[in-house]
Amino acid sequence: MTSAEALCRSPFYLESLFPATGGFIEGRFCETIGNISCCLPCPLADWRYGDDTAQKAAVAGWISVAILPFCIFLLISYAVLAPKWTNRHYLSICFTLGICCMEIAFIIPLGARPDQCHNAITPNDMYSDLSCAFSGALLLFGGWLVVMWSFIRTIAFHVQVCWEVVLGPKFMWGAFLCGFGIPAIGITVMLIITGVSFRFGQICHINIKHGEQDYWYPVMAFAAAALVMQLATMAYCIHIYLRSLFDKSASTTENSSGLPSYTSSIRTQTARQAYRRVKRVLQLQWRGVALVVIIIANVIFFAVVFIDLDREIAPTPANLKRAEPWLACLLMGGTKKECMQYASALGPNEATILAMIYLLSLVGIWNFILFARPSMFAGWLDLWRRGFNSRHEYVSADANNRHVDNKGFEMLTTATVKTPDPYMRSPSPSHMMGHGRTSLTSPSPTIDRNVHFGQEARYMRPSMSFSGPRPPSAQEWNPSSSFAQSQAR
Structure with a gap:
């Protein structure tokens, strides 16, 4: 054993024995002692937290295995069932897609069983391990999607409540462009500049270098x-509610429907009418509001924990000085357990890291609890009873015959009408006498069904009817001939 190797006492390894030919070289945790560099074995998390930490982190994968079917159930329900059962909306569908990406990222390591380390001191990254590339990219892309669609849902809720704007196709296409375009650009920049590697457990996370600038800061x-927009919207709702408590105007009691009257527009509603409108919007969208609040709280917690972890583990002179007591304990022959008390100064503790991972994998259950309406199960039951081949509901015969001209008052025939007549005309007497089986003066007329259900509707005048159209009288009306009062004074 050379003098250089003797300086790197167990459990450290001499860095020069492992050339930089693969893996994530910047992920090594090394310290220079004189003119040599000694490194801790890979994976670093096992030395910082404990031997069973990786097994505890793998529980998040099994949680995702249990939750992913619920997310798939929602997507299939949105695709198969009618909107009356699911109340589907593109905001909910795209949000669920983002959660599915995150859940799949936790499931990939369970099947791939990747090796976290490329060699004794170097962790694997997305270039040296394919499962690392997929799990890290899906996790971060899913996080981008969830945050962006939470932001878009908050904008939609804000403009509906505070500005009384009805969302249309322009907002929808703009939401698709931003909701998928910004995450796609962000994840591409992040993978090119920063990348992902094994840092904690068998799922890859974003690297330290430039990770804050190209991922965490934009997401935050x-x-x-x-x-901020959600808090502003809720403050407006509280303001409207407080105004409605002190509103004593008479128009609020006259118009109980909450809609603006004929004499005022929607901009001049009373406080109670505005409160009823806001209340209706909240009743329709409270699930989305609750989910956005949960997601934003989780994202802020994740970002704070990861940023703190990156700053504490980064190989900077300040961090190396802070880690000297722990490293000295290991160099003096102390066991991992004995030196654990000195490692508490490096990054968040194990409980915080595990809580972050578990909460990240549990995002899908909140989505299912809030958006799995009881009507979905009723819709599946109805679909099962009717059979999967008869998905279309009953419609009338005239609704199915779309080629028939329906501008008249009756459906007279199933043949195609080439020259529709916007007015319904009575048939002439000569036409009726020529095609019918009786005359107009017959005491008991009979109707020819072929003529009645032909191209024109035939009118038969009853024999005892004395009414008929009369031309307007040329005489002026004389008030003295009736009991009406004269206008002359």
Whole structure:
């Protein structure tokens, strides 16, 4: 054993024995002693937290296995069932897609069983392990999607409640462009500049270098904007509610429907009418509001924990100085358990890291609890009873015959009408005498069904009817001939 190797006492390894030919070289945790560099074995989390930490983190994967079917159930229900059963909306569908990406990212390591380390001191990254690339990219892309669609849902709720704007196709296409375009650009920039590697457990996370600038800060900016807008909207709702308590105007009692009257527009509603409108919007969208609040709170917690972890583990002179007591304990022959008390100064503790991972995998259950309406199960039961081949509901015969001209008052025939007549005309007497089986003066007329259900509707005048159209009288009306009062004074 050389003198250089003797300086790197167990459990440390001499860095020069492991050339930089693969893996994530910047993920090594090394310290220079004189003119040599000694590194802790990989994975670093086992030395910082404990031997069973990786097994505890793997529980998040099994949680995702249990939750992913619920998310798939929602997506299938949105696709198969009618909107009356699901109340589906593109905001909910896209949000669920983002959660599915995150759940799949936790499930991939359970099947792939990747090796966290490329060699004794170097962790694997997305270039040296394919499962690392997929799990890290899906996790971060799903996080981007969840944050962006939470932000878009908050904007939609805000403009509906505070500005009384009805969302239309322009907002929808703008939401699709931003909801998928910004995450796609963000994840591409992040993978090119920063990348992902094994840092904690068998799922890959974003690397330290430039990770804050190209991922965490943009995600935090959208999450903070969504939180501020959500708080502003709720403050407006509280303001409207307080105004309605002190509103004593008579118009609120006259118009109990909450809609604006004929004499005032929607901008001049009373406080109670505005409160009823806001209340209706809240009743329709309280699930989305609750889910956005939960997601934003989780995202802020995740970002704070990861940023703190990155700053404490980064190989900077300040961090190396802070880690000297722990490293000295290991160099002096102390066991991992004995030196654990000195490692508490490096990053968040194990309970915080595990809580963050578990909460990240539990995001899907909140989505299912809030958006799995009881009507969905009723819809599946109705679909099962009717059979999967008869999905269309009953419609009338005239609704199915779309080629028939329906501008008249009756459906006279199933043949195609080439020249529709906007007015319903009575048939001439000569036409009726020529095609019918009786005359107009017959005491007991009979109707020819072929003529009645032909191209024109035939009118038969009853024999005892004395009414008929009369031309307007040329004489002026004389008030003295009736009991009406004269206008002359």
